[in-house]
Amino acid sequence: MSQNSYSSQRKCDCGLVVKTLISSTTSNPGRRFFRFLCPDFFSFSSFLHVDIRNGKTKLFSEITYLRHLKLSLKDVKIEMENLKIEIENLKIVMQNLKIEGGHLSEKISKLEETNDLEVEEVRTFEDKYYKIKYKFMISCVSFCWICSCINDKVNYVVSVYFPNLVF
Structure with missing residues:
Protein backbone atom coordinates (compact mmCIF):
# COMPACT_ATOMS: atom_id res chain seq x y z
CA MET A 1 0.00 0.00 0.00
CA SER A 2 1.16 3.43 -0.77
CA GLN A 3 0.71 5.94 1.95
CA ASN A 4 2.24 8.67 -0.18
CA SER A 5 -0.69 8.87 -2.54
CA TYR A 6 -3.74 10.25 -0.79
CA SER A 7 -6.24 12.95 -1.35
CA SER A 8 -7.35 15.64 1.07
CA GLN A 9 -8.33 14.59 4.56
CA ARG A 10 -11.98 13.82 5.08
CA LYS A 11 -14.18 13.07 8.00
CA CYS A 12 -16.03 9.84 8.39
CA ASP A 13 -19.77 9.85 9.06
CA CYS A 14 -18.91 9.18 12.69
CA GLY A 15 -16.77 12.33 12.84
CA LEU A 16 -13.28 10.79 12.79
CA VAL A 17 -10.66 12.21 10.43
CA VAL A 18 -9.71 9.73 7.69
CA LYS A 19 -7.30 9.75 4.76
CA THR A 20 -8.24 8.42 1.33
CA LEU A 21 -5.34 6.33 0.09
CA ILE A 22 -4.77 4.33 -3.09
CA SER A 23 -3.52 0.77 -2.88
CA SER A 24 -0.40 -0.21 -4.79
CA THR A 25 -0.49 -3.92 -3.94
CA THR A 26 -0.68 -6.57 -6.64
CA SER A 27 -3.92 -7.97 -5.23
CA ASN A 28 -5.74 -4.58 -5.20
CA PRO A 29 -3.88 -2.19 -7.50
CA GLY A 30 -5.37 1.29 -7.62
CA ARG A 31 -8.18 0.56 -5.16
CA ARG A 32 -9.00 3.48 -2.91
CA PHE A 33 -9.46 3.04 0.84
CA PHE A 34 -9.95 5.16 3.93
CA ARG A 35 -7.43 5.01 6.72
CA PHE A 36 -8.04 6.34 10.20
CA LEU A 37 -5.48 8.74 11.57
CA CYS A 38 -5.79 6.90 14.88
CA PRO A 39 -4.87 3.34 13.75
CA ASP A 40 -5.79 1.60 17.02
CA PHE A 41 -9.40 2.81 16.99
CA PHE A 42 -10.68 -0.57 15.83
CA SER A 43 -8.99 -3.71 16.97
CA PHE A 44 -9.81 -5.62 13.79
CA SER A 45 -8.71 -3.07 11.19
CA SER A 46 -7.51 0.48 10.83
CA PHE A 47 -8.70 0.94 7.23
CA LEU A 48 -11.74 0.23 5.05
CA HIS A 49 -12.11 0.13 1.30
CA VAL A 50 -14.17 2.73 -0.51
CA ASP A 51 -17.27 1.35 -2.21
CA ILE A 52 -16.47 1.60 -5.94
CA ARG A 53 -20.09 2.00 -7.15
CA ASN A 54 -21.11 5.13 -5.34
CA GLY A 55 -17.82 6.28 -3.85
CA LYS A 56 -19.09 5.95 -0.30
CA THR A 57 -17.33 3.96 2.31
CA LYS A 135 -68.45 -48.77 87.86
CA PHE A 136 -71.69 -46.92 87.09
CA MET A 137 -73.07 -49.91 85.19
CA ILE A 138 -72.15 -52.22 88.06
CA SER A 139 -73.77 -49.77 90.48
CA CYS A 140 -76.94 -49.63 88.36
CA VAL A 141 -77.13 -53.40 88.11
CA SER A 142 -76.50 -53.73 91.82
CA PHE A 143 -79.11 -51.12 92.60
CA CYS A 144 -81.66 -52.81 90.38
CA TRP A 145 -80.89 -56.19 91.94
CA ILE A 146 -81.21 -54.73 95.41
CA CYS A 147 -84.45 -52.99 94.46
CA SER A 148 -85.73 -56.20 92.99
CA CYS A 149 -84.81 -58.10 96.10
CA ILE A 150 -86.38 -55.47 98.29
CA ASN A 151 -89.45 -55.39 96.13
CA ASP A 152 -89.77 -59.14 96.38
CA LYS A 153 -89.38 -58.98 100.13
CA VAL A 154 -91.82 -56.07 100.37
CA ASN A 155 -94.29 -57.95 98.24
CA TYR A 156 -93.82 -61.00 100.40
CA VAL A 157 -94.25 -59.01 103.60
CA VAL A 158 -97.27 -57.15 102.22
CA SER A 159 -98.83 -60.35 100.97
CA VAL A 160 -98.25 -62.02 104.31
CA TYR A 161 -99.41 -59.20 106.52
CA PHE A 162 -101.86 -57.51 104.16
CA PRO A 163 -103.29 -60.23 101.97
CA ASN A 164 -106.11 -58.06 100.63
CA LEU A 165 -103.80 -55.21 99.44
CA VAL A 166 -103.21 -55.14 95.69
CA PHE A 167 -100.52 -53.11 93.95
Whole structure:
Protein backbone atom coordinates (compact mmCIF):
# COMPACT_ATOMS: atom_id res chain seq x y z
CA MET A 1 0.00 0.00 0.00
CA SER A 2 1.16 3.43 -0.77
CA GLN A 3 0.71 5.94 1.95
CA ASN A 4 2.24 8.67 -0.18
CA SER A 5 -0.69 8.87 -2.54
CA TYR A 6 -3.74 10.25 -0.79
CA SER A 7 -6.24 12.95 -1.35
CA SER A 8 -7.35 15.64 1.07
CA GLN A 9 -8.33 14.59 4.56
CA ARG A 10 -11.98 13.82 5.08
CA LYS A 11 -14.18 13.07 8.00
CA CYS A 12 -16.03 9.84 8.39
CA ASP A 13 -19.77 9.85 9.06
CA CYS A 14 -18.91 9.18 12.69
CA GLY A 15 -16.77 12.33 12.84
CA LEU A 16 -13.28 10.79 12.79
CA VAL A 17 -10.66 12.21 10.43
CA VAL A 18 -9.71 9.73 7.69
CA LYS A 19 -7.30 9.75 4.76
CA THR A 20 -8.24 8.42 1.33
CA LEU A 21 -5.34 6.33 0.09
CA ILE A 22 -4.77 4.33 -3.09
CA SER A 23 -3.52 0.77 -2.88
CA SER A 24 -0.40 -0.21 -4.79
CA THR A 25 -0.49 -3.92 -3.94
CA THR A 26 -0.68 -6.57 -6.64
CA SER A 27 -3.92 -7.97 -5.23
CA ASN A 28 -5.74 -4.58 -5.20
CA PRO A 29 -3.88 -2.19 -7.50
CA GLY A 30 -5.37 1.29 -7.62
CA ARG A 31 -8.18 0.56 -5.16
CA ARG A 32 -9.00 3.48 -2.91
CA PHE A 33 -9.46 3.04 0.84
CA PHE A 34 -9.95 5.16 3.93
CA ARG A 35 -7.43 5.01 6.72
CA PHE A 36 -8.04 6.34 10.20
CA LEU A 37 -5.48 8.74 11.57
CA CYS A 38 -5.79 6.90 14.88
CA PRO A 39 -4.87 3.34 13.75
CA ASP A 40 -5.79 1.60 17.02
CA PHE A 41 -9.40 2.81 16.99
CA PHE A 42 -10.68 -0.57 15.83
CA SER A 43 -8.99 -3.71 16.97
CA PHE A 44 -9.81 -5.62 13.79
CA SER A 45 -8.71 -3.07 11.19
CA SER A 46 -7.51 0.48 10.83
CA PHE A 47 -8.70 0.94 7.23
CA LEU A 48 -11.74 0.23 5.05
CA HIS A 49 -12.11 0.13 1.30
CA VAL A 50 -14.17 2.73 -0.51
CA ASP A 51 -17.27 1.35 -2.21
CA ILE A 52 -16.47 1.60 -5.94
CA ARG A 53 -20.09 2.00 -7.15
CA ASN A 54 -21.11 5.13 -5.34
CA GLY A 55 -17.82 6.28 -3.85
CA LYS A 56 -19.09 5.95 -0.30
CA THR A 57 -17.33 3.96 2.31
CA LYS A 58 -18.40 0.85 4.08
CA LEU A 59 -17.09 2.67 7.08
CA PHE A 60 -20.48 4.09 7.99
CA SER A 61 -22.15 0.68 8.09
CA GLU A 62 -19.29 -0.83 10.05
CA ILE A 63 -19.21 2.05 12.52
CA THR A 64 -22.98 1.80 12.85
CA TYR A 65 -22.55 -1.92 13.43
CA LEU A 66 -19.85 -1.27 16.01
CA ARG A 67 -21.99 1.35 17.73
CA HIS A 68 -24.81 -1.17 17.78
CA LEU A 69 -22.44 -3.75 19.25
CA LYS A 70 -21.27 -1.21 21.81
CA LEU A 71 -24.86 -0.43 22.80
CA SER A 72 -25.66 -4.14 22.85
CA LEU A 73 -22.62 -4.73 25.03
CA LYS A 74 -23.74 -1.92 27.32
CA ASP A 75 -27.23 -3.48 27.45
CA VAL A 76 -25.71 -6.87 28.21
CA LYS A 77 -23.59 -5.35 30.97
CA ILE A 78 -26.65 -3.63 32.45
CA GLU A 79 -28.61 -6.88 32.20
CA MET A 80 -25.69 -8.71 33.81
CA GLU A 81 -25.64 -6.21 36.68
CA ASN A 82 -29.40 -6.56 37.07
CA LEU A 83 -29.01 -10.34 37.12
CA LYS A 84 -26.26 -10.07 39.73
CA ILE A 85 -28.55 -7.91 41.87
CA GLU A 86 -31.39 -10.38 41.34
CA ILE A 87 -29.10 -13.28 42.28
CA GLU A 88 -28.11 -11.46 45.47
CA ASN A 89 -31.77 -10.78 46.25
CA LEU A 90 -32.60 -14.44 45.63
CA LYS A 91 -29.72 -15.48 47.91
CA ILE A 92 -31.17 -13.24 50.64
CA VAL A 93 -34.65 -14.70 50.03
CA MET A 94 -33.16 -18.21 50.19
CA GLN A 95 -31.39 -17.40 53.45
CA ASN A 96 -34.63 -16.00 54.89
CA LEU A 97 -36.49 -19.12 53.76
CA LYS A 98 -33.86 -21.32 55.42
CA ILE A 99 -34.25 -19.35 58.65
CA GLU A 100 -38.04 -19.51 58.38
CA GLY A 101 -37.80 -23.23 57.61
CA GLY A 102 -35.75 -23.70 60.78
CA HIS A 103 -38.37 -21.83 62.79
CA LEU A 104 -41.12 -23.89 61.21
CA SER A 105 -39.23 -27.10 62.00
CA GLU A 106 -38.99 -26.02 65.63
CA LYS A 107 -42.71 -25.19 65.67
CA ILE A 108 -43.53 -28.56 64.11
CA SER A 109 -41.47 -30.42 66.70
CA LYS A 110 -43.13 -28.43 69.51
CA LEU A 111 -46.57 -29.12 68.04
CA GLU A 112 -45.74 -32.81 67.72
CA GLU A 113 -44.66 -32.88 71.37
CA THR A 114 -47.84 -31.05 72.38
CA ASN A 115 -49.89 -33.39 70.22
CA ASP A 116 -48.23 -36.43 71.82
CA LEU A 117 -48.99 -35.04 75.28
CA GLU A 118 -52.59 -34.31 74.33
CA VAL A 119 -53.02 -37.79 72.84
CA GLU A 120 -51.66 -39.31 76.05
CA GLU A 121 -53.99 -37.09 78.09
CA VAL A 122 -56.97 -38.14 75.96
CA ARG A 123 -56.06 -41.79 76.45
CA THR A 124 -55.85 -41.25 80.21
CA PHE A 125 -59.28 -39.57 80.23
CA GLU A 126 -60.72 -42.35 78.06
CA ASP A 127 -59.42 -44.94 80.54
CA LYS A 128 -60.94 -42.99 83.42
CA TYR A 129 -64.21 -42.61 81.50
CA TYR A 130 -64.49 -46.34 80.82
CA LYS A 131 -63.63 -47.18 84.44
CA ILE A 132 -66.30 -44.77 85.71
CA LYS A 133 -68.77 -46.07 83.12
CA TYR A 134 -68.05 -49.66 84.18
CA LYS A 135 -68.45 -48.77 87.86
CA PHE A 136 -71.69 -46.92 87.09
CA MET A 137 -73.07 -49.91 85.19
CA ILE A 138 -72.15 -52.22 88.06
CA SER A 139 -73.77 -49.77 90.48
CA CYS A 140 -76.94 -49.63 88.36
CA VAL A 141 -77.13 -53.40 88.11
CA SER A 142 -76.50 -53.73 91.82
CA PHE A 143 -79.11 -51.12 92.60
CA CYS A 144 -81.66 -52.81 90.38
CA TRP A 145 -80.89 -56.19 91.94
CA ILE A 146 -81.21 -54.73 95.41
CA CYS A 147 -84.45 -52.99 94.46
CA SER A 148 -85.73 -56.20 92.99
CA CYS A 149 -84.81 -58.10 96.10
CA ILE A 150 -86.38 -55.47 98.29
CA ASN A 151 -89.45 -55.39 96.13
CA ASP A 152 -89.77 -59.14 96.38
CA LYS A 153 -89.38 -58.98 100.13
CA VAL A 154 -91.82 -56.07 100.37
CA ASN A 155 -94.29 -57.95 98.24
CA TYR A 156 -93.82 -61.00 100.40
CA VAL A 157 -94.25 -59.01 103.60
CA VAL A 158 -97.27 -57.15 102.22
CA SER A 159 -98.83 -60.35 100.97
CA VAL A 160 -98.25 -62.02 104.31
CA TYR A 161 -99.41 -59.20 106.52
CA PHE A 162 -101.86 -57.51 104.16
CA PRO A 163 -103.29 -60.23 101.97
CA ASN A 164 -106.11 -58.06 100.63
CA LEU A 165 -103.80 -55.21 99.44
CA VAL A 166 -103.21 -55.14 95.69
CA PHE A 167 -100.52 -53.11 93.95
